[in-house]
Amino acid sequence: MPELVVTAVLVEGRTKSEVARDYGVSRRWVITLVQRFLAEGEAGLQPRSRRPRRSPTRTATALEDQIVAIRKDLDRHGHEAGAATIAAHLIRRHGASPAVSTIWRILTARGFVTAQPHKRPKSSYVRFEAAQPNERWQVDITHWPLADGTDTEICNWLDDHSRYCLASTAAAVFTAPAIDAAYRATAAQHGDPAGVLTDNGAVFTGRYRGGGRVALEVTLHARGVILSHSRPYHPQTCGKVERFHQTQKRWLATQPDPTTTAGLQAQLDRFAAYYNTVRPHRALGRRTPTEAYTARPKAAASGIPLIDGHFRVRHDKIDSNGKLTLRHNSRLHHIGLGRRHAGTPVLVLVHDLHIRVLSTSGRLLRDLILDPSRDYQPQAST
Template sequence: MSHANAALTPRQRARIGRLVIEEGWTVASAARFFRVSYPTAAKWAHRYAEMGRAGMDDRSSRPHRSPNKTAQPLVRKIVHKRLKTRRGPVEIASLTGVPASTVYAVLKRCRLNRLSHVDVATGEVIRRYEHDHPGSLIHVDVKKLGNIPDGGGWRYVGRAQGLRNRLATPGTSRSRNHDVNLGHAFVHTVIDDHSRLAYAEIHDDERTTTAIGVLIRAVAWFAARGVHVEAVLSDNGSCYRSHAWRDACRDLGIKHRRTRPYRPQTNGKIERFHRTLADGWAYSKHYNSEKARRAALPAWLHFYNHHRQHSAIGKVPPITRLNNLPEHYN
């Protein structure tokens, strides 16, 4: 195959063929002129006579026949056991009677060598997608978090002290079964499918009016960064199934899509963002109060959008995928 130091590139091969076939040079003269062996010059001259310029390109070195190739019925058996039982190469080798190295080679050819490619629930190969430009689709959802009592929650101070902190926090209520209730924080999140740029607000409910307000402000936030939102994907929560939400999307000129019922994988990008949100902000350190945690969200969102390397988009921050910001012309 041709490379940086190759003696003959496809253009040089064509010159050999043209000189020998069309201009009457001898093969020996062409080989001496281009400093290659006689068989090499003869090969390219013969191929030029048969195929012309199209025959000068590199050909695959793959053999026409592979007698030792794993039979297709055995390949299907290996793939079936991998998908249905999620077994490793050694276990599959024990069940099929072939070497583990062969099983691994088959799994690698079929892109099943890593179980991350296989859906845990269905056993099918995960189908990944990404829209081709920012704003083509945004994902929306709500992350529900328990409020932190004054003094800190049980994750950092222990369950006994955490309960005492909850009882001492103003506004704490008790239900009939004496459970302490501090309420919940509802993080309304919006993420762009292409760039993974994220927007979030914290509210005390997940009502339709709240969700609509978040959508309107998120669309304006993306527009300020040159992103025109075309469609929004949500789950089947009550706030997203309402007529008010439908009318709000229509007024904004956005097409609304909903995920298949009981199929959160369809909205997987924002579900994965929620995990990052929890690890990087919500439960990342000891907060002395819910107010302190809420105050830390804007700084973490800035870090996520502008500085944190995102593995799904080539280990670059999401903001770098916008093509209309200063110093971002991709």
């Protein structure tokens, strides 16, 4: 149609208003087509892009390059590198940042964003968060290999309210006493919390194994700290520390493989320092965990020993050597009763270290305080 409009004006000599009326276009468009033809010939009538020659509000190329550089640096060091995190870093550097949506579009255009499968909507999750620092600590153990493939365990303690990494410790293996020692060291630095949340690992609780209370349970109950556990096979309850494992391992994967546990511990210390004081956390409104941990008064344990009614009652039979076997704090102990009682059915009452052994007729055969340092508990000398 542009050719017909130009022909009607220049060849047929019709007025521009008349041509605009007959062809159903504006008079301004007729004038534009004629001017383009006179200036450029046939080429002037070809369709042209409507994209503006300049865009005053477009993000400067230098700023786009800086956004990409931050993304690459965060990725290279194994840190969270989403658009909101980049915006937080820009605000720290310059006091201002483009909108998160703008950063996301820039990253997409530069090829840093790949399509994700449809995920479960966030509205379907039931989220909880402690109202104060030290109101609840989460603790869990994960694994990381050394350079030679040797498996190493990492025990992480995380504050539920602030996501503050209270402690991150590497060891060949964590026993129940080692977990108790780790808690005591962490509490000495940060104070006893009001509560501790763990999974159902044997180093955290003996409730499902008939082994009495483990060392951590005894310490927490004595200090008035409420101990709670996730339900079996439901790691989402301890989701904050589980998510911390992922963030920590993503960073470790970018580091040289440690050859010793001490080398791994040095890496964990560096990561905890960055995580607590530098990394802006999405769940904290882009504050760091240290900022969130120090922003409110801290909760504390009651200090009053908790009576939890954790008494064990078991039916057993004295073996042919006159002994009973009892597990305490994940360790087996043998209690001497004498060969004269071999084969006798008994009732064993256990409350922490206090143990009473009775016959089925109610006769007290032995009353003792278990010595955890000894495998065999001999009879009292007469």
